Amino acid sequence: MTELFLTSVFGDNIALAFFLGMCTFLAVSRRVATAVGLGMCMMLVMFITVPFNQIVFTRLLKPGALHGIGLGELDVSFLMLVCAIGTIAATVQILEMLLYRFVPDLFEALGVFLPLLTVNCAILGASLFMVERQYGFVESVVYAGGSGVGWAMAIIMLAAIRERLTFSRIPPGLQGLGMAFIVTGLLSMGFATLSTGG
Amino acid sequence: MNTASLLSRPLLRDNPVTVQILGICSALAVTTSLITALTLCAALSIVLCCSSMIISALRQHIPASTRLIIQITIIASLVIVVDLLLKAYLFDISQQLSVFVSLIVTNCLVLGRAEAFAMQHTVRESLMDAVGNSVGYSAVLIIVASIRELLGSGSLLGEPVFTRASEGGWFEPLDFMLKAPSAFFIIGLLVWAVCPRKRVDEHSKTKHTTSLVINPHGASHE
Numbered sequence: 001m002t003e004l005f006l007t008s009v010f011g012d013n014i015a016l017a018f019f020l021g022m023c024t025f026l027a028v029s030r031r032v033a034t035a036v037g038l039g040m041c042m043m044l045v046m047f048i049t050v051p052f053n054q055i056v057f058t059r060l061l062k063p064g065a066l067h068g069i070g071l072g073e074l075d076v077s078f079l080m081l082v083c084a085i086g087t088i089a090a091t092v093q094i095l096e097m098l099l100y101r102f103v104p105d106l107f108e109a110l111g112v113f114l115p116l117l118t119v120n121c122a123i124l125g126a127s128l129f130m131v132e133r134q135y136g137f138v139e140s141v142v143y144a145g146g147s148g149v150g151w152a153m154a155i156i157m158l159a160a161i162r163e164r165l166t167f168s169r170i171p172p173g174l175q176g177l178g179m180a181f182i183v184t185g186l187l188s189m190g191f192a193t194l195s196t197g198g
Numbered sequence: 199m200n201t202a203s204l205l206s207r208p209l210l211r212d213n214p215v216t217v218q219i220l221g222i223c224s225a226l227a228v229t230t231s232l233i234t235a236l237t238l239c240a241a242l243s244i245v246l247c248c249s250s251m252i253i254s255a256l257r258q259h260i261p262a263s264t265r266l267i268i269q270i271t272i273i274a275s276l277v278i279v280v281d282l283l284l285k286a287y288l289f290d291i292s293q294q295l296s297v298f299v300s301l302i303v304t305n306c307l308v309l310g311r312a313e314a315f316a317m318q319h320t321v322r323e324s325l326m327d328a329v330g331n332s333v334g335y336s337a338v339l340i341i342v343a344s345i346r347e348l349l350g351s352g353s354l355l356g357e358p359v360f361t362r363a364s365e366g367g368w369f370e371p372l373d374f375m376l377k378a379p380s381a382f383f384i385i386g387l388l389v390w391a392v393c394p395r396k397r398v399d400e401h402s403k404t405k406h407t408t409s410l411v412i413n414p415h416g417a418s419h420e
Contacts, residue, residue, distance in 0.1 A: 017378050019226035023219060023306045078282060081300055082274045089267055119270065119304040121223045128297040173393035177219060178386045185382030192377060 001142050008146030011195030014122050015154040016188040021122030025155055026180050028113055035159035037106045038113060039152025041095060043145075045117055046126050048091050050144035053084050053127040054137055077131075084127045085118075092118045122151055154191075158184060204326040208334035214307050215338040216389045221307035225339055226381040228298050232355050235343035236336075237291045241280050241299055243332035246308050247325060249273045254316040254324035269312045274303045307335060342384050350375030 014020050021042070028038050059065055061083065063075040096114055099107040107114065117123065126147045130140050161183050170179050214220045221242075228238045252272055253260070260268050281299045284292040292299065302308060311331055316324040347353060352360035352369045361367025374380050 019223050019378065019381070020301075022222040022226065026219060026222065078278050081278055081281075081303060082271065085270055085274055085303065089270070115266070118266070119306070119309050121301050121304045124304045125297060125301055128300050132297060171390070173390040174386070178389040178393065181382050181386030181389060185379040185386065188379040188382055192379065 001138070004139060004142050005146040007195075008143050009150040009153070010191060013150040013154055013191050014126065014147045015151045016184070016191045017195070018125065020125040021120050021151060024113055024116060024120055025151075025158070026177065026184070028110075029155050029158040029162055029180065032156060032159045032163060034109050035155045036152075037109055039155050041099075041110070041114065041117060042120070042122065042155075043148030043152050045088065045091050045095060045123055046144045046148040046151075047141070049084075049087050049123060050126050050130050050147075051137060051140045052087050052091075053080075054130055054135065054140040056083050056087065057131055058137075080128075080131055084124055088123050088127075089118045122147070154187065157187060161187075201326050204323060205330040205333070208327075208330040209337060210334075210392060213334045213338065213392065214310075214331050215335060215385070216392050218307075218310070220310050221305050221335055222385075223301065224298055224305060225335075225342060225385060226378070228295060229339060229343035229346050229381055230350065230376050231294075231347045232340070232343045234291060234294050235339045237284070237288060238295060238298060238302075239332070239336035239339050241284065242302055242305065242308070242335065243329075244280055245273065245276045245302050246311060246332050247328040248276050249308060250311055250316040250324040250328040251321050253312045254319060254321045257317050260317070265317070266313075269309060270303065273308055273312070277303045307331060338385075338388065341388065342381060345384055346375045346380060350380075 008014070012018065015022070015025055024038065029035050057065075057077070057080055061077050061080055063073075063077065066074050066076075092115065095117075096107070099110075099114065126144060130143060135143055158180070162180060165179060165183070174182070208214060212218060215222060215225050224238055224242070228234045249269075249272055253269055256268075277300060280302070281292070284295070284299060311324075311328060315327050319327070344354065348359060349372045352358060352362050352371050360369035363370045
C-alpha cells in the first residue's frame with residue numbers, strides 16, 4: 001500500500017506524469033493561496049469519489065455484479081462513465097454548498113473553478129484508472145489519497161514558482177501561459193526521476 | 199458570424215489549445231505517436247460536432263439550472279459510443295489511448311463550446327464552429343505528435359523516416375521526446391510562436407498592476 005501511495009504521489013503524479021487536470025492546473029496556479037485552496041478541494045473530492053465509484057462499479061456495473069438479483073450475465077460496465085460523472089457532480093455540488101456556508105472566503109477566491117471541478121479530467125481520470133487497473137476498495141482509497149496529494153503538491157509548487165516569475169524578465173510572447181508550460185515541463189522532468197519504472 | 203470566420207478563426211486566432219487553453223490534457227498525453235494523436239483528433243471531432251449539434255437543437259428546451267448536467271450526459275453518451283466503436287474496430291490503438299478517449303467527456307473544449315456557443319446559436323452555426331475548433335485542435339495535436347514521434351522514434355505513422363543508428367544509419371532517437379515533459383516544452387514554444395501582438399500588450403499591463411500591490415514582506419493583496 002505504501003508503494004502505491006508513494007507512486008501515485010511522486011512517480012505517477014496525476015498532474016505531471018499523466019497530464020490530467022491541466023486546464024485548472026494552469027489557470028489557478030497564479031497565486032499560492034488559491035492553489036492551496038483548490039488543492040485541498042481536489043484532494044477531498046478525489047478521496048470521496050474514487051472509493052464510491054469503486055463500490056458502484058463492483059456492486060452494480062461489473063459483469064456478474066448483479067448476480068444477487070438474478071441478472072448475473074448482464075454487463076453494464078459501459079455505464080461507468082455516466083455514473084462516475086454523476087458521483088463527481090453530486091460531490092462537487094455538496095462541497096460547494098459546504099464551502100459557501102463555512103468557508104466563504106475560499107468560495108469567493110475559487111470562483112468558477114469550483115463548479116469546474118465537476119469536469120476536471122484528474123478527478124474523472126482517477127476513477128477511470130481505478131476501473132482500468134481493477135483496484136480493490138482499500139487500494140482505491142490509497143490511490144485516491146495519493147493522487148489528490150500529488151496533484152495538490154504539483155499545483156502549489158507551480159503557483160509558488162509563478163508568483164516569483166512575475167518579477168523575471170521573460171520574453172513578451174512567453175509571459176503567462178507559455179512560461180507556465182515550460183516550468184511545468186521542468187517540474188515534470190524532476191518528478192520523472194522519482195518514478196520506479198522506465 | 200459567417201461560415202468563413204467560424205471555420206477560420208479557431209485555426210490560429212482563437213486556437214483552442216494555444217489561445218483558449220482548452221483541451222490541454224489530451225494534447226499532452228496522446229502525442230507520443232502520430233497515429234494515436236490522429237485517432238484522438240477524429241474521436242474528439244466526432245464528439246464535438248455531434249454534441250454541439252444536439253445541444254444546439256435542444257437549446258430552447260434545456261432549463262438553465264440543470265443545463266450543465268444535461269450537456270455532460272449528452273457528451274458522455276456520445277463518448278461511450280465512440281469508445282465502444284474504437285474498441286471494436288481499432289483495438290490496438292484504443293488500448294494505447296486507454297482512458298483518454300473516455301476523458302473526452304471532461305475535455306474542456308467540448309463542454310466549453312457547448313456552453314459558450316451551442317447554447318446560443320443555431321444548429322448550422324454550431325456545426326461550423328465545432329468543425330473550426332476541431333480543425334484548430336487537430337492541427338496543434340498533429341504538429342506536436344509529428345515532432346515527438348519524428349525526433350523520438352525517427353518514424354511517422356509507424357513508417358521509419360530517419361535511418362536509426364542501430365540499423366547502420368545516422369539517427370540517434372531522442373528518448374526524451376517520448377517522455378511526458380517534452381510535450382510541455384513543445385506546447386510552450388508553440389504558444390510563444392503563435393502569440394499575437396494584443397495578448398503581449400494585455401499582459402504587460404497586468405504585470406505593472408501586480409507589482410504595485412505586492413507589499414515588501416512578500417504577501418500579495420489584490
